[in-house]
Amino acid sequence: MAAVIDLHEVADREHEARSRYPWRIKACASTACLSAGAGATVQALEQTIEAADLVLDAVVVPTGCMGLCSRGPLVRVLRRGGDETMYQAVNKEVAIDIVRKHVRNHEIVDTNLLDTNIPFFTSQERVVLANGGVIDPDRIEGYVAHGGYEALRKAITEMAPEQVVEEIRSSGLRGRGGAGYPTGNKWALLAKAEGDQKYVVANGDEGDPGAYMDRTVMEDDPHRLIEGIAIAAYATGASKAYIYVRAEYPRAVERLDRAIRVARRNRLLGRRIMDTDFTLDVEVRIGAGAFVCGEETALLASIEGRRGTPRLRPPYPTERGLWGQPTMINNVETLANVPTIINKGAEWFSSIGTERSPGTKVFALAGDLVNIGLIEVPMGITLRSIVEDIGGGIPDGRSFKAAQTGGPSGGCIPAEFLDTQVDYDSLRQLGSIMGSGGLIVMDDTQSMPDVAKFFMEFCMDESCGKCVPCRAGTVQIHTLLDRIGNGDAVWADLRHLEQLCATVRDTSLCGLGQSAPNPVLSTLQYFGKEYEELLSDEKKEVADA
């Protein structure tokens, strides 16, 4: 059996190696920056360092997401024991300049300087994304040097499983997949459940359009997720875990597979973890491109190799899940919070955010904003602060119209509620949901019925077809929205639209169908006039069909 990793030794070695270089250049190599050309940036940085004879002075570290994706590729230049400079839009030429001017001559490259003293950075609180832009995701040493696997060590050597469950429960952590179920309660259910084999499943089937919170965790900090899973498994008595990743995330699959192998080699997974009696196997399972497989019972069917359709609950997965055994499904971001909670304590965690929604939330900020990217904010922050401070407001002199949260299951929040606190309960009261973290901001040029139609088309395409209201109802809602958009609708169509939405919401089998009408209902509620204005002129008078 391989030797257990010595966390302190690895961390010390890593710190020492780091201090050897006067300059460390951290280049974002996350998916968003890569698509903006970060691959060439990293290459140019490395080649220029060599060509300028600076290999002993500077090292390039490819890292995970730094957040401000719309300004990528992003590069941070760190000087030993000193200051840090951030650059934006670093293409090949700028990369060469950074090495030649900044590293060699200590001259800042003014043209691409990015001020880190702006609210985008200062208003954030990074817990889940703490290692983003800091460590190389492919090296476990980087994770360990930043306190990685210390929480797992603490949990399995110093705490009883019940204590771990209690710690999570008292932290108040709620499911980050969107519904907000108290995580500690879920863990307690699995811990209590009886079965020959218990399973923990990490739900990485992130499917909301434009959302990439979980992808970033899985790609940029895979060991954090693995550590969270291991702690969850220890606390609940599970010895097998799956990470369910959608097929559209090949980099996440690759990184997780590698991280699992490395963790096994270091006795952080597998048999007798860290020489204790705790044993856990983790395996990645890849989805086949169905949004509905984010629904927990459909996800379980998919892992079992069956058609990904939801089934009736109860029994809940914690009673009967994978192959009839007790199973707990947690969202990736939820599990990514766990190591930090164990390290810093429940009290620390619940001091962030609000009383009923403690901690932080990662959002994928998109749409009509100056700053677009991935942010992590304390719960309870106002929508206005996200839009105006972090997002930098609406570009091109336009004004704010609505913020869409929760993707196809969420709703549109109008300007009058910009001062609402972002937490599970406030958003639900507004007819939207927290969701998994998609946040799309729209300016006054956007048509709300169009937005509703976009999301309804998504739900219609993604309906599994099992229950009638979702399978046939979403098609009918989409048909009506189409007719409204074409200016052919009459008053009766608007009434039918609302009635249909109510039936689909109230009678669908799973969350997909039950929440599919939300984008329509919330835009009808706050922007009903826009629908009315689209009604056909000659037919407006017709009272009923």
Add this chain to the structure above:
Amino acid sequence: MRDARPSVTVTFDGEEYDAFAGESVMDAARRLGVPIPSLCYLEGLSLYGGCRVCVVQIAEDHRLRPACATTVAQDMEIKTDTPLLRAHRKAIIEMLFAEGNHVCAVCVSNGKCELQDMAVATGMDHVRFDYQAPQREVDASHPKYVFDPNRCILCTRCVRVCDEIEGAHVWDVAFRGADAELVAELGKPWGESTSCTWCGKCVAVCPTGAMAYQGKAVGEMQHHANVVIRLATARTKGQWLDPEEVG
């Protein structure tokens, strides 16, 4: 003979009844003569929960539940017939009619169809939604039976009876959403299926005219869905129920 199972008191629309602990709202209602509409539910088969017409309301809980998959509990106040439930059920039946190509006048099951009965029961006399008029091809390749997907409502009774009672699993659902369809053996014509035993149970349990015997004319196709409960009872209890008694 008295049933020895412990009982619980529930109310159906305000009336008190004794139900057996552990049974579903649907089973209790059937036994006690309380009408709850259903399409995919069939006693003796596994639960599916897809048709959603059996939704009921429990006390003031705004979340509706399918009667087939809800277990009775002491003092449960079950509402089976409220204006809201009637409206939802009617809308679901309308969705089904708009989704397929249901033309009763030319259907083998006209007058003997559960979907048609449900339309009558819910008062659905016209469809408010657009007919989707899908293009679907009839599969008449089987020498004995015919499958007309235009009349299929995807209740999966045939899938379940073939898998669970006959043990052949000829049928399953392929594709998703509005494209979902019933397929024999991963998409073969039914007649070319080698796993089909020609037992006809799928035809017997079909609630509409989607599955029928070859050669039936309009209104001639009589289904026998109760074959399932008779077979299930025969297997589990060694009793052969009188077809008249199980309706």
